Amino acid sequence: NAGVTQTPKFRVLKTGQSMTLLCAQDMNHEYMYWYRQDPGMGLRLIHYSVGEGTTAKGEVPDGYNVSRLKKQNFLLGLESAAPSQTSVYFCASSYMPWDEQFFGPGTRLTVL
Amino acid sequence: GIQVEQSPPDLILQEGANSTLRCNFSDSVNNLQWFHQNPWGQLINLFYIPSGTKQNGRLSATTVATERYSLLYISSSQTTDSGVYFCAVGRGGGGADGLTFGKGTHLIIQP
Numbered sequence: 001n002a003g004v005t006q007t008p009k010f011r012v013l014k015t016g017q018s019m020t021l022l023c024a025q026d027m028n029h030e031y032m033y034w035y036r037q038d039p040g041m042g043l044r045l046i047h048y049s050v051g052e053g054t055t056a057k058g059e060v061p062d063g064y065n066v067s068r069l070k071k072q073n074f075l076l077g078l079e080s081a082a083p084s085q086t087s088v089y090f091c092a093s094s095y096m097p098w099d100e101q102f103f104g105p106g107t108r109l110t111v112l
Numbered sequence: 113g114i115q116v117e118q119s120p121p122d123l124i125l126q127e128g129a130n131s132t133l134r135c136n137f138s139d140s141v142n143n144l145q146w147f148h149q150n151p152w153g154q155l156i157n158l159f160y161i162p163s164g165t166k167q168n169g170r171l172s173a174t175t176v177a178t179e180r181y182s183l184l185y186i187s188s189s190q191t192t193d194s195g196v197y198f199c200a201v202g203r204g205g206g207g208a209d210g211l212t213f214g215k216g217t218h219l220i221i222q223p
């Protein structure tokens with residue numbers, strides 16, 4: 001039981017490049033979430049999904065797109081990366097929206 | 113949205129000391145979690161505690177939902193307890209899914 005996994009662990013991009021972060025969970029959870037954490041702060045919600053084929057905006061959605069084509073996977077895309085998107089990105093999942101959320105190990109992204 | 117305030121922001125203790133971390137939130141919630149983020153950035157679930165009291169070894173937590181606060185107790189601190197402790201709350205299921213995090217309490221345990 002791997003729980004929540006994230007790929008890649010680290011990435012360096014140049015301004016304007018694009019990339020996709022992959023989150024996978026093996027707990028058959030309906031809900032999945034993407035958060036970002038900036039230095040000295042707590043996590044902030046970017047986008048989330050309430051089930052396969054659905055997505056919704058969180059607190060800081062601008063500059064990101066997401067897709068949930070399969071129940072176990074939740075993708076976060078940056079179409080044109082900006083230095084302001086330098087952050088640590090965490091994925092999480094839960095069975096119901098009021099249930100405990102389980103977090104992945106994070107992806108550290110630097111945009112130069 | 114919900115406001116989450118954690119106190120104190122920083123805490124330095126000697127090994128063996130006890131501590132109490134507080135989390136205040138501005139609205140009713142149906143989800144409250146405590147996390148420990150270690151110096152390597154890993155986020156570790158400590159408690160899922162929208163109400164009531166739980167204990168896990170040297171750690172325990174209490175949430176008084178009607179008064180909108182939660183407390184995390186750490187007893188007999190060890191250097192491995194160092195890191196940032198986050199409280200996060202949610203009102204999932206009402207169109208406001210996801211957790212809102214506080215800014216954390218930075219705990220340093222000195223040997």
